[in-house]
Amino acid sequence: MGVDLTQITFLGLTAQTWITVGIAVFGLMVSLLTFARGWRWRAEAAPLFAMLDGDKLLWPDFSKxxxxxxxxxxxxxxxxxxAFNVKVIGVNCDAGLWDCRQIGETVLGKQSEWIMNDCGRLPELTGETMRFFITITPPRNPRPEQSGDLTKLEIGVHWVSSPTRLRRCRYTQFPIWGIEPMKCGPFERLxxxxxxxxxxxxxxxxxxxxxxEQKKLLS
Incomplete structure (x- = not known):
């Protein structure tokens, strides 16, 4: 004779009910782990600011x-x-975002010409695009809380992640003169x-x- 699971009870529930609950909980945990893995390994943008120290090619065009x-x-x-709707802000400085397009091909011994467009924001930033430049200048209207320490000059990049309909925005900062190690511990990450x-x-x-302020000017 087999065991009748309907006759075994624990905390007011039969063994058959507990087995059903256990299977449901196990299925829920598998679903949550699958969702967490997909969320963890989703495609994400990673903006990077790289300073062109000593590069004089673009200086004449910016002067123009x-x-x-x-x-x-x-x-x-x-x-x-x-990354979508990308904006740049300067911390203790002024930052400008430029769309720079080279005219023609680079010829040895001849200065290349560029078209400089002050775009303000970028509709989209992909991994293939390498024509967007950031200019760093002293603040025109410095605020009292701004620091004059060059090691505290930073660039802030704000963007919207995909899917854009969720309006999930991200932000990160890059030091201009400071050096950040590639590998850091938990306290540095915090x-x-x-x-x-x-x-x-x-x-x-x-x-x-x-x-x-813009609304006041237009009203």
Missing amino acids: AGIDPPVIGYLANCGDGR RRRYRDMMGHRRFHALDRKRAS
Whole structure:
């Protein structure tokens, strides 16, 4: 004779009910692990700011555009995803985002010409695009809380991740003169996460302030 599971009870439930609950819980855990793995390994953008120290090729073209930046760097995407609605902000400095397109081919012994467009924001930043540059200049209207320490000059990059309909924005900062190690411990990761979180809040606060000022000018 077999065991009748309907006759065995525990905490008011039969053994057959407990087996059904266990199978349901196991299926739920497998589903959650599958979802977490897909979320962990999803494609993400990874903007990178690289300073062009000593590169004088673009300086004449920026001078023609009416700007003489002490520092120039390019903005690239090292991630496997795309970044949308990309904006740049300067921390303790002014930052400009430029779309630079070379005219013709590079000829040995001849200065290449570039078209410099002050775009302000980028609709999309992919891993194949290498023509977007960032100019760093001293703040035109310095605020009291801004620091004059060159080691505290940073670039903040704000973008929207895919899918854009979720409006999931991201933010990260890059030191201009400071050196950050490629490998860092948990405390350094926490420090950077806190820095980016505070910078993200500051970015949205400044963005709302600029929108309010523009609204007053148009009204």
